[in-house]
Amino acid sequence: MKKFFVFSVILGLLLTFAFAADSSSFGVYPDKVVIGTFQALSGPYAIIGQGMLKGMKAYFNWINDQGGINGRKIDLLVYDDQLNPALTVTDVKRMVEQDHVFAVVGGLGTPGCLAVMGYLNDNGVPFVYQGSGAPQLSNPPKEYVFPVQPNYDLEGHLIARFLVQNQHKSKIAVMYMNNDIGQQELDGIQKQLADFNMKPYMTIAYNPTSADFSSDIIKLMSANPDSLVIAGLITDTIRIVTQIKQYGMNIPIVTIYPNADPAFIQLGGKAVEGVILTGWVPIPTKDNPDFTTKFDQYLKIYQKSYPNEIPSSYAAAGFIAAEVFSHALELAGPNPTRDGIVNALDTFDNWNGILAQGITFTPTDREGKTSMYFMKIENGTFVPISGWITLK
Amino acid sequence: MKKYLYFIPFVLVPLPFAGYPFLLSIFVLIGIYTIAAIGMDVLTTWAGQISIGNAAFFAVGAYTSAILVVNFHVPFLIAFLISGLFALIIGIVVGLPALRVSGFYLAVVTMAFGIAVQQIIGVFQITGGYNGIRNIPVPSFWIFKASPLYQYYIVLTIIFLIFIVLSRISFSKSGLALFAMRDSEIAARSFGINLLKYKLAAFGSSAALTGLAGSLYASAIGFISPSQFDLTLSLDLLAMVIVGGAGSVMGVMIGAAFFVGLPFLLSGYNISITIIQGAVLILILLFLPKGLLQIFKIKDLFKKKVT
Amino acid sequence: MVFQQIIAGIITGSLYAIVALGLVIAYKVTGVMNFAYGYMGMISAYIFFTCFSMVGMNYILSFFIAIAFGSFVGYAVERGLLRPVRNISPASMVIITLGLLLVLEGVALQIWGNNYQQIPNLLNGLPLILRFNGGIIVIPQQNLLILGVVTAVIIALILYLNLTFQGKAMRAVAQNEEIAKLMGINSSLMMSISWIISGSIGALAALLVAPQTFVYPDMMLNLQIMGFTAAVLGGFESIPGSIIGGISIGIIENLVGTYISTNLKTTFSLAIIVAILIVKPEGLLGSAKARRV
Numbered sequence: 001m002k003k004f005f006v007f008s009v010i011l012g013l014l015l016t017f018a019f020a021a022d023s024s025s026f027g028v029y030p031d032k033v034v035i036g037t038f039q040a041l042s043g044p045y046a047i048i049g050q051g052m053l054k055g056m057k058a059y060f061n062w063i064n065d066q067g068g069i070n071g072r073k074i075d076l077l078v079y080d081d082q083l084n085p086a087l088t089v090t091d092v093k094r095m096v097e098q099d100h101v102f103a104v105v106g107g108l109g110t111p112g113c114l115a116v117m118g119y120l121n122d123n124g125v126p127f128v129y130q131g132s133g134a135p136q137l138s139n140p141p142k143e144y145v146f147p148v149q150p151n152y153d154l155e156g157h158l159i160a161r162f163l164v165q166n167q168h169k170s171k172i173a174v175m176y177m178n179n180d181i182g183q184q185e186l187d188g189i190q191k192q193l194a195d196f197n198m199k200p201y202m203t204i205a206y207n208p209t210s211a212d213f214s215s216d217i218i219k220l221m222s223a224n225p226d227s228l229v230i231a232g233l234i235t236d237t238i239r240i241v242t243q244i245k246q247y248g249m250n251i252p253i254v255t256i257y258p259n260a261d262p263a264f265i266q267l268g269g270k271a272v273e274g275v276i277l278t279g280w281v282p283i284p285t286k287d288n289p290d291f292t293t294k295f296d297q298y299l300k301i302y303q304k305s306y307p308n309e310i311p312s313s314y315a316a317a318g319f320i321a322a323e324v325f326s327h328a329l330e331l332a333g334p335n336p337t338r339d340g341i342v343n344a345l346d347t348f349d350n351w352n353g354i355l356a357q358g359i360t361f362t363p364t365d366r367e368g369k370t371s372m373y374f375m376k377i378e379n380g381t382f383v384p385i386s387g388w389i390t391l392k
Numbered sequence: 393m394k395k396y397l398y399f400i401p402f403v404l405v406p407l408p409f410a411g412y413p414f415l416l417s418i419f420v421l422i423g424i425y426t427i428a429a430i431g432m433d434v435l436t437t438w439a440g441q442i443s444i445g446n447a448a449f450f451a452v453g454a455y456t457s458a459i460l461v462v463n464f465h466v467p468f469l470i471a472f473l474i475s476g477l478f479a480l481i482i483g484i485v486v487g488l489p490a491l492r493v494s495g496f497y498l499a500v501v502t503m504a505f506g507i508a509v510q511q512i513i514g515v516f517q518i519t520g521g522y523n524g525i526r527n528i529p530v531p532s533f534w535i536f537k538a539s540p541l542y543q544y545y546i547v548l549t550i551i552f553l554i555f556i557v558l559s560r561i562s563f564s565k566s567g568l569a570l571f572a573m574r575d576s577e578i579a580a581r582s583f584g585i586n587l588l589k590y591k592l593a594a595f596g597s598s599a600a601l602t603g604l605a606g607s608l609y610a611s612a613i614g615f616i617s618p619s620q621f622d623l624t625l626s627l628d629l630l631a632m633v634i635v636g637g638a639g640s641v642m643g644v645m646i647g648a649a650f651f652v653g654l655p656f657l658l659s660g661y662n663i664s665i666t667i668i669q670g671a672v673l674i675l676i677l678l679f680l681p682k683g684l685l686q687i688f689k690i691k692d693l694f695k696k697k698v699t
Numbered sequence: 700m701v702f703q704q705i706i707a708g709i710i711t712g713s714l715y716a717i718v719a720l721g722l723v724i725a726y727k728v729t730g731v732m733n734f735a736y737g738y739m740g741m742i743s744a745y746i747f748f749t750c751f752s753m754v755g756m757n758y759i760l761s762f763f764i765a766i767a768f769g770s771f772v773g774y775a776v777e778r779g780l781l782r783p784v785r786n787i788s789p790a791s792m793v794i795i796t797l798g799l800l801l802v803l804e805g806v807a808l809q810i811w812g813n814n815y816q817q818i819p820n821l822l823n824g825l826p827l828i829l830r831f832n833g834g835i836i837v838i839p840q841q842n843l844l845i846l847g848v849v850t851a852v853i854i855a856l857i858l859y860l861n862l863t864f865q866g867k868a869m870r871a872v873a874q875n876e877e878i879a880k881l882m883g884i885n886s887s888l889m890m891s892i893s894w895i896i897s898g899s900i901g902a903l904a905a906l907l908v909a910p911q912t913f914v915y916p917d918m919m920l921n922l923q924i925m926g927f928t929a930a931v932l933g934g935f936e937s938i939p940g941s942i943i944g945g946i947s948i949g950i951i952e953n954l955v956g957t958y959i960s961t962n963l964k965t966t967f968s969l970a971i972i973v974a975i976l977i978v979k980p981e982g983l984l985g986s987a988k989a990r991r992v
Contacts, residue, residue, distance in 0.1 A: 085619075093417065178514070204961065207522070214710070218707060242911075492976070496793075496935060507965060623924070664804075666804045667805030674798035674802070681791075
């Protein structure tokens with residue numbers, strides 16, 4: 001009995017030390033601003049989370065080297081949620097209630113972002129940039145939530161339009177991950193096809209944890225569509241593409257922007273050659289020399305933190321997240337408040353940073369970015385095959 | 393009466409931490425897993441059946457409660473009880489094959505059930521598919537706010553109630569029958585014990601307890617999706633019973649604290665948590681067959697020795 | 700399409716079958732149901748990855764190093780961890796292997812990290828295409844390889860167990876250890892051999908499935924679950940049973956996936972298997988044992 005009492009007290013003390021935190025609120029200190037992020041640093045999507053975190057760190061390191069923003073350095077707390085929403089929920093609670101972060105910046109993953117969106121908004125914590133294109137983030141607009149990436153519904157529209165108008169396809173098959181990402185892409189594709197008086201030739205939903213797609217691919221083969229859209233994430237998309245190639249099928253494949261990263265080529269090897277992807281993070285080409293200068297600046301900043309490393313497009317996403325937040329913090333003035341950040345972000349009007357291009361927020365329209373382009377994998381590199389496309 | 397005194401430290405524990413809501417919510421989670429692990433304990437230690445599919449009952453409870461509260465605006469207390477009841481019914485149905493198969497076969501049948509439930513949840517609309525159910529409200533009664541401290545005492549009260557009920561059962565005729573069945577089915581049968589009834593009762597009550605825990609989990613975390621109820625959870629529940637000490641609420645609580653609390657404690661360090669968990673599991677089986685509880689030399693609290 | 704689906708099912712099923720086979724061999728001789736089985740194989744897949752992709756050895760050499768490592772892991776686990784505690788209850792034994800599973804997962808994380816790693820297919824050429832009146836069947840080369848390797852392993856194993864003295868001795872130990880000992884059979888050696896075989900089969904399964912799943916700590920989870928189910932369906936004590944069990948699960952899965960629901964294919968397959976077990980609790984080819992008080 002006594003021992004048990006001693007045990008509980010010791011356990012309590014241990015936990016107290018582990019979680020001892022300064023209770024001064026809101027994360028703004030005389031010399032620093034504490035913000036938080038959640039990233040998949042391990043697990044199936046670690047490749048995305050690690051890249052994105054590097055991009056964020058590279059930008060914040062650069063800012064802090066210059067003395068921070070309005071005299072305050074940015075202190076980034078990172079939690080690894082493995083893109084598992086149950087972990088995201090506890091991690092974000094911990095950030096807000098225990099670490100008292102000023103804002104959450106650049107959280108990764110549709111399930112996690114949607115799971116904590118309401119909580120952050122209710123608690124008045126600015127949630128700037130989500131590594132997700134879920135339309136629920138921007139629609140309806142929420143006071144404290146600022147999505148930047150284009151949403152999947154919009155992307156579905158653009159892909160369908162591209163396949164019909166540009167590639168003249170009529171038998172479009174869709175394989176989609178049976179969760180928010182896949183369902184919203186499918187939704188967008190169906191709506192756009194309906195405008196052309198068409199519908200998907202066939203649709204196959206797959207469980208996010210599947211690895212063997214042989215029965216789905218056999219179905220696909222016997223239906224014989226003329227093009228295939230895969231609305232899934234990097235690992236499963238590569239599995240599908242590889243298995244399609246193993247079955248000797250030769251079909252044009254389009255997949256979504258979360259896959260537009262060198263890691264896709266690295267992991268997929270020869271099998272992903274010829275796959276078409278959408279992109280929204282600009283890449284420098286000959287016809288936009290202005291952007292090439294900015295891109296060089298980005299490389300320089302990135303390589304200051306990670307020498308000789310070529311940043312992934314996930315790193316570019318993280319970099320943009322950091323840029324957007326830092327600019328808003330600057331605009332919020334010498335005594336930033338959470339509401340101050342919100343007001344500052346709502347003044348963004350087609351704002352251009354280094355990589356961040358054309359970002360707009362208003363209190364009633366929180367879709368940060370609405371334009372994309374198409375690219376194709378040729379000889380192991382991404383080659384743009386269209387200019388910027390918007391729906392309007 | 394003395395055994396109830398063991399609960400006093402738990403009433404006092406959260407007080408110094410009132411200002412650390414996150415820490416309290418970890419305590420709440422430990423309590424919730426304790427309830428689920430007691431459910432596992434009832435099945436394995438009391439009835440001698442192995443299950444590696446109890447995550448399914450956890451899911452059934454969590455989803456029943458969340459759907460009732462979110463879609464039908466049922467008060468939490470009622471949703472809580474219904475989720476226990478629903479899990480009970482499903483537990484009895486799952487227990488039926490257990491009357492035919494046993495040992496490893498039963499383990500595989502329960503595993504199959506666990507995986508099937510996870511997949512079924514992922515397919516249906518009402519459960520939110522693989523997206524899950526978001527923004528499950530935290531229950532609050534009258535003037536009590538939905539704070540973690542309040543949740544802590546709710547969970548502690550429920551554990552206390554379960555403790556009382558289990559103590560009663562273990563000294564009753566049914567308890568003796570269960571122990572007899574565990575020790576030798578055939579011998580038990582020869583004493584005229586109705587195995588069918590007791591096996592189903594063990595499965596049902598195990599499922600009900602796990603379902604109740606699931607219901608609490610859904611409202612404490614506020615978000616549920618199929619991936620939370622995987623095989624790992626089933627195995628963890630089994631491991632909690634072994635690590636802490638089978639056959640005792642305190643032991644199970646230690647096991648739950650070990651599996652739920654440790655990852656949070658060590659999250660800042662670059663150590664893979666599973667190495668520690670696995671090694672402890674093996675070491676305990678080899679050297680402390682009664683679990684960590686043995687270190688504290690606490691006697692079995694309610695388990696009557698059947699000699 | 701039905702034939703095509705059945706063939707794809709046989710190939711997936713043959714992977715389930717060898718995992719079941721590996722589990723059953725170890726179980727028959729030592730009585731341990733090894734929950735860490737797939738994870739032992741996973742370590743070998745990482746060994747292959749290290750040799751082939753990081754060190755740059757050739758494919759075949761890396762392959763054999765990985766298989767050898769798998770048999771070593773099998774030996775070490777049985778000899779070092781399980782042999783000293785042979786007499787604890789079966790439930791505790793299951794939990795020890797569960798502890799081992801957690802340790803192996805953690806070790807892989809600690810050494811190789813959690814990124815998905817790629818192992819290339821050995822054969823990448825055009826698939827085999829069979830045409831017959833009214834139909835066409837396509838079999839990818841990698842699948843032919845899987846089928847060939849699995850068949851070879853099964854045949855070799857059956858020949859070994861039935862024709863060699865050692866194999867017969869092993870079966871004797873499996874049937875009754877005490878009597879086998881009295882007959883002068885070195886039962887300790889037989890136990891080690893059974894785990895060496897089991898470990899190398901596990902490594903082989905991991906290497907065959909790795910190009911499809913990628914290499915990561917949980918890569919074998921699904922295969923292990925289905926391997927267990929196949930073993931149970933087959934009766935857990937019967938080698939032909941586990942082969943039939945594995946292949947029938949593979950076929951059931953693909954047919955359910957085609958004609959009922961892709962998303963519920965595992966659910967339906969498992970339901971069918973549970974139904975079979977309820978009707979025949981000892982599995983398809985298992986034998987009901989008389990139990991004593």
